[in-house]
Amino acid sequence: MNSNKKDELINESTYKYTFYRLCEGMKHIKHDPHKQHRLLLILALALLVAILVQHTFDSNAIGDILKIAMYFLVAVIALIAVLCYILYYGTPKIAHRIHNNFSRIGLTNSAGEIPLLLREYPFYKKSTSRQVFCLDFLSCSIEKSIWEDKKTAIETALNRNIAKIEEIDGKQGIRLYTVPLEQGLSDKIVWQNTMLNTQIPICKIILGESLLEQVTVDLNITPHILIGGSTGSGKTVLLRLILMQLLKKQNVQVTIADFKGGVDFSDCWKQHPKCRMIFERSELLSYLDGLIIELNRRKALFVSKNNCNNIFDYNINPIYTHNDAEPLDRIVFAADEIAEVLDKTGLSKTEKEVVAQIESRLATIARLGRAFGIHLILATQRPDANILAGQIKNNISYRICGRADNVLSGIILDSTAAADEIPSDARGRFIDSEGVVFQAYWFDEFNIDWNAPF
Known part of the structure; x- marks a missing residue:
C-alpha cells in the first residue's frame, strides 16, 4: 500500500x-446543564464582541467593510470555539494515552491506523460488585479475533482486566468490558446456600463468577456439559457443585458413574433418594439401556400430545399433566472421568463390545436427550482425542476447561484458550466454550444437608 x-x-x-x-460531545452537553451554561457563555461573549464592533467603527464605506470583516471573523472564531468546546467533551480524557499505548503494542491495521476511543462509561450489573467500565472504539477494521489474540497486551496497555470483547455498530466498532486490576477474580469464592432459588422452574445451574457477572448454564438451552481439566484443576469440585444443585431441585434424578471406586463422592451422595452411584460397566450398560427405553417412551408420549415439543412445555402446561399425568423428572447422567468408562485399552473382546454399546447409548442421548429431559454431564482429565467419539462430543454444545495443556484444551474447547488464559497454578479457574473465564464456586460436600432448604 503506497503512502498516498x-x-x-x-x-x-x-x-x-x-x-x-x-x-458524543452534543450528548454530554444535552444532558448536563452546567455544560450548557458554559456554551451559552461562549455565545454571549461572541455577541458582546459583535456589539463592540458595531460601536467601534464609523458608519462609512471603509467602516462598513471593516465591520463586515470583523463580524465574519467573530463568527468564525465563535464557531471554532463552539466546535472545540463540543469536541473537548466528546473526547474521553484517556483517549490520547490509550492511543499511544496501542501504538506501542502494535495494535494497528495495514494502513498504520490505531483504534480510536469513542467513549468510556460505567456498566452496571447487579450480580457483581466490581466496577465495570465499557470502552467503545472505532476499530479501524481491525477484526475482533485480532483483539482477542492481543488481549493480554491490550490489558497491559489499558492497565485493566478485560472481561469481555464484543463487536458494536455492525462490525465497525469494538466494545471492551474492563475491570480495575485490583478487582480481579479471587482465587476462591465460597458457595452460599442463598445463591440457589429452588423455585425457578427452569434448570438453571450456577457455576461461578466471571469479571463481569455470575456464570450460569440453562439445561433447557444447553442440555449437556463437558468439563475438562488436569489433576488438581478443580474439575471434580465443579462437577459436584453442579450435581448438588440439580439434586436440590424438584423432579431431577441423578446417576453418577465413578470407575475410581467412588473416592471422589462421599457417602452423602449415596444417601440421597434421587442419586444413584454406578461402579461397573455391566451395571452402567443396563442403566443406559433403561434410559434409551425411557427416551423412546417420552418421545411417544410427546407425539401423542399435540403441540408438545419438549419436557419444559410438557411440565409447565397443565393440559399435559392434569389428572393421571405427573410432571416428568429430568434425568442426569454424570461421569467423573469419562475416559475410565470408554477406554478400551487392555480390555477383552467381550469388554470392548460392552464399551462400544455404552458409547452408542451415550451418543444417542447426546443427540436426542435435550427435548426429553435426559442430560449428560461428562468430565475428563485425559488428553486422548480417541476417548470421546465425535457423535458424543459434537452434540455437547457447552464445554468448560480448567487448567490444561494445549492438547487437553484442544480436545475440550477446540482451541488452546485454557492453556493460554488459565494460570498453571490455578484451582477452580475455568474458561467456557464462549471464551468466558470464571472462578467456580467452592463448597464442602461433607456439610451437605439434603433436607435443608436453600
Missing part, C-alpha cells in the same frame, strides 16, 4: 472519528 493511499485512509478515519466526537 495510507494518507487517504487515515484522513477518512479522522473525519469519521471527528464526527463521532461531535455527536
Whole structure:
C-alpha cells in the first residue's frame, strides 16, 4: 500500500472519528446543564464582541467593510470555539494515552491506523460488585479475533482486566468490558446456600463468577456439559457443585458413574433418594439401556400430545399433566472421568463390545436427550482425542476447561484458550466454550444437608 493511499485512509478515519466526537460531545452537553451554561457563555461573549464592533467603527464605506470583516471573523472564531468546546467533551480524557499505548503494542491495521476511543462509561450489573467500565472504539477494521489474540497486551496497555470483547455498530466498532486490576477474580469464592432459588422452574445451574457477572448454564438451552481439566484443576469440585444443585431441585434424578471406586463422592451422595452411584460397566450398560427405553417412551408420549415439543412445555402446561399425568423428572447422567468408562485399552473382546454399546447409548442421548429431559454431564482429565467419539462430543454444545495443556484444551474447547488464559497454578479457574473465564464456586460436600432448604 503506497503512502498516498495510507494518507487517504487515515484522513477518512479522522473525519469519521471527528464526527463521532461531535455527536458524543452534543450528548454530554444535552444532558448536563452546567455544560450548557458554559456554551451559552461562549455565545454571549461572541455577541458582546459583535456589539463592540458595531460601536467601534464609523458608519462609512471603509467602516462598513471593516465591520463586515470583523463580524465574519467573530463568527468564525465563535464557531471554532463552539466546535472545540463540543469536541473537548466528546473526547474521553484517556483517549490520547490509550492511543499511544496501542501504538506501542502494535495494535494497528495495514494502513498504520490505531483504534480510536469513542467513549468510556460505567456498566452496571447487579450480580457483581466490581466496577465495570465499557470502552467503545472505532476499530479501524481491525477484526475482533485480532483483539482477542492481543488481549493480554491490550490489558497491559489499558492497565485493566478485560472481561469481555464484543463487536458494536455492525462490525465497525469494538466494545471492551474492563475491570480495575485490583478487582480481579479471587482465587476462591465460597458457595452460599442463598445463591440457589429452588423455585425457578427452569434448570438453571450456577457455576461461578466471571469479571463481569455470575456464570450460569440453562439445561433447557444447553442440555449437556463437558468439563475438562488436569489433576488438581478443580474439575471434580465443579462437577459436584453442579450435581448438588440439580439434586436440590424438584423432579431431577441423578446417576453418577465413578470407575475410581467412588473416592471422589462421599457417602452423602449415596444417601440421597434421587442419586444413584454406578461402579461397573455391566451395571452402567443396563442403566443406559433403561434410559434409551425411557427416551423412546417420552418421545411417544410427546407425539401423542399435540403441540408438545419438549419436557419444559410438557411440565409447565397443565393440559399435559392434569389428572393421571405427573410432571416428568429430568434425568442426569454424570461421569467423573469419562475416559475410565470408554477406554478400551487392555480390555477383552467381550469388554470392548460392552464399551462400544455404552458409547452408542451415550451418543444417542447426546443427540436426542435435550427435548426429553435426559442430560449428560461428562468430565475428563485425559488428553486422548480417541476417548470421546465425535457423535458424543459434537452434540455437547457447552464445554468448560480448567487448567490444561494445549492438547487437553484442544480436545475440550477446540482451541488452546485454557492453556493460554488459565494460570498453571490455578484451582477452580475455568474458561467456557464462549471464551468466558470464571472462578467456580467452592463448597464442602461433607456439610451437605439434603433436607435443608436453600
